Amino acid sequence: MLALSRLATGQRLSPASSSNHRRWRAREMVAREGDRPEFLLVITQGWAARVRMLRDGIRQITALYIPGDVCELFWLEESPIAQPIVALSELRGTAVPAAEIRQRTRQETPLRNAILREAQWTAEARSEWLANLARRDSTSRIAHLFCELLARQRAAGLASGNCCDLPLTQHDLADLAGITPIHTNRTLQSLRAEGLIELRGKRLRILDIDRLIAIAGFDERYLFPPDAPRTAEIILSTASEEMADAAA
Amino acid sequence: MLALSRLATGQRLSPASSSNHRRWRAREMVAREGDRPEFLLVITQGWAARVRMLRDGIRQITALYIPGDVCELFWLEESPIAQPIVALSELRGTAVPAAEIRQRTRQETPLRNAILREAQWTAEARSEWLANLARRDSTSRIAHLFCELLARQRAAGLASGNCCDLPLTQHDLADLAGITPIHTNRTLQSLRAEGLIELRGKRLRILDIDRLIAIAGFDERYLFPPDAPRTAEIILSTASEEMADAAA
DNA sequence: CGGACATTTGACGCGTCTCAACAACAGTGG
DNA sequence: CCACTGTTGTTGAGACGCGTCAAATGTCCG
Numbered sequence: 001m002l003a004l005s006r007l008a009t010g011q012r013l014s015p016a017s018s019s020n021h022r023r024w025r026a027r028e029m030v031a032r033e034g035d036r037p038e039f040l041l042v043i044t045q046g047w048a049a050r051v052r053m054l055r056d057g058i059r060q061i062t063a064l065y066i067p068g069d070v071c072e073l074f075w076l077e078e079s080p081i082a083q084p085i086v087a088l089s090e091l092r093g094t095a096v097p098a099a100e101i102r103q104r105t106r107q108e109t110p111l112r113n114a115i116l117r118e119a120q121w122t123a124e125a126r127s128e129w130l131a132n133l134a135r136r137d138s139t140s141r142i143a144h145l146f147c148e149l150l151a152r153q154r155a156a157g158l159a160s161g162n163c164c165d166l167p168l169t170q171h172d173l174a175d176l177a178g179i180t181p182i183h184t185n186r187t188l189q190s191l192r193a194e195g196l197i198e199l200r201g202k203r204l205r206i207l208d209i210d211r212l213i214a215i216a217g218f219d220e221r222y223l224f225p226p227d228a229p230r231t232a233e234i235i236l237s238t239a240s241e242e243m244a245d246a247a248a
Numbered sequence: 249m250l251a252l253s254r255l256a257t258g259q260r261l262s263p264a265s266s267s268n269h270r271r272w273r274a275r276e277m278v279a280r281e282g283d284r285p286e287f288l289l290v291i292t293q294g295w296a297a298r299v300r301m302l303r304d305g306i307r308q309i310t311a312l313y314i315p316g317d318v319c320e321l322f323w324l325e326e327s328p329i330a331q332p333i334v335a336l337s338e339l340r341g342t343a344v345p346a347a348e349i350r351q352r353t354r355q356e357t358p359l360r361n362a363i364l365r366e367a368q369w370t371a372e373a374r375s376e377w378l379a380n381l382a383r384r385d386s387t388s389r390i391a392h393l394f395c396e397l398l399a400r401q402r403a404a405g406l407a408s409g410n411c412c413d414l415p416l417t418q419h420d421l422a423d424l425a426g427i428t429p430i431h432t433n434r435t436l437q438s439l440r441a442e443g444l445i446e447l448r449g450k451r452l453r454i455l456d457i458d459r460l461i462a463i464a465g466f467d468e469r470y471l472f473p474p475d476a477p478r479t480a481e482i483i484l485s486t487a488s489e490e491m492a493d494a495a496a
Numbered sequence: 497c498g499g500a501c502a503t504t505t506g507a508c509g510c511g512t513c514t515c516a517a518c519a520a521c522a523g524t525g526g
Numbered sequence: 527c528c529a530c531t532g533t534t535g536t537t538g539a540g541a542c543g544c545g546t547c548a549a550a551t552g553t554c555c556g
Contacts, residue, residue, distance in 0.1 A: 116364065130374060133381050178382030179512075180512070385543070417503090
């Protein structure tokens with residue numbers, strides 16, 4: 001929900017030469033709190049989440065990464081990782097060394113601009129979620145989540161019509177919406193009973209998108225900066241190969 | 249709560265030559281949604297808030313600016329303002345032309361780094377608030393808010409001991425905590441009855457900071473990047489005068 | 497003194513959490 | 527092939543936090 005960089009529709013990316021592929025199993029930790037980040041991860045398959053653990057074992061998901069997203073733009077900074085990342089499903093991605101991007105940042109103005117813009121929209125999306133979680137009931141929260149997930153997967157070329165993946169358990173949904181898994185279940189049932197959604201086997205179909213948007217108070221604008229540069233694309237672009245060649 | 253740039257303790261700033269002072273009355277709009285931002289505002293007196301208006305007239309405050317903060321770092325970007333800013337009290341600030349800062353950004357690497365780091369911590373703080381609002385009850389939310397406000401005012405040299413300003417109505421507090429003004433009142437009373445706080449005449453005194461931190465689940469680290477550059481200070485620094493001279 | 501606004505109090509209803517089961521299902525090993 | 531085990535999804539009953547409506551009190555300022 002909160003990660004914004006994404007690729008053009010369905011596009012394949014050629015990884016930079018110094019990048020390499022990685023994979024994790026579901027529930028595996030991708031990054032721990034306090035770690036020094038050395039790579040930015042461009043997700044190619046599967047979903048991951050940024051998690052805030054609270055004292056009593058409750059976890060709140062504060063960002064969601066889907067294919068095409070850059071997992072943790074802010075790992076460019078030297079500071080230790082603030083919140084852990086965990087794989088929600090089988091996960092694959094391309095790791096791009098942060099040092100390499102930092103290096104390129106000194107030369108390439110478009111990259112610099114793309115990063116700051118990306119940072120802005122990350123923050124904007126979070127403040128939208130903040131309002132969503134603070135002020136809406138469970139039905140609106142889940143509806144808002146579904147609206148966002150469809151919109152993002154559409155933008156990434158991963159949705160067909162009003163149908164998209166949802167590789168999450170009800171427990172994951174609960175951690176996103178800030179409610180109990182049990183209440184999540186009841187909320188989903190009421191959405192189904194209202195004829196708003198279908199949800200079977202990790203696939204989500206939205207039956208009445210207009211009504212769902214109304215219930216959610218969803219405003220698509222916060223997701224997509226006008227004339228957005230595609231951060232993941234820029235990060236993976238050929239310039240990094242030149243850098244690697246120069247370094248060799 | 250969510251704005252992070254701040255000045256060294258109690259320090260006075262000499263405004264850049266092309267900057268000018270501005271003031272607003274309480275409740276006055278500082279910036280409207282959709283406006284093109286032309287200035288960054290370094291707050292010198294009073295408090296302002298970033299507001300998300302929801303359909304039913306409910307407002308959720310998504311960021312709070314106190315003296316020493318930079319009001320809306322992201323106004324550096326060309327995109328229209330995403331959420332309006334409103335003065336919560338009599339407000340004064342120094343307006344620094346965004347174009348000027350953008351200009352300096354091309355030359356000055358430290359400024360560029362400071363801005364990206366500031367962006368990161370803005371986003372970190374928001375995700376902390378997101379978890380706070382999603383997962384805690386009203387008592388913890390208010391406690392968390394008070395912990396943050398004391399910490400930030402301390403860092404800005406605006407607190408004495410466990411005592412600081414709180415120029416907000418209970419209605420403002422409610423809009424911050426995402427609860428009803430009426431329930432805010434009851435929550436405050438229970439905090440008072442527990443001997444945790446004193447609150448009279450726009451002044452807040454925290455009587456038992458340890459217990460309040462425990463109730464809030466407050467973790468100060470999210471507020472202050474290690475070895476933070478002081479963004480407001482850098483923005484107002486003399487380099488901008490040189491720029492102005494060169495332009496003249 | 498009057499009027500607007502902020503704070504406080506009470507009664508009631510609803511949404512969500514908690515605790516406790518149970519059913520459906522997938523993966524594992526015999 | 528089936529029994530075993532852990533995860534996921536589902537259902538019910540009771541308690542509690544918070545919202546809502548209504549109204550009284552306090553406070554600041556013209």
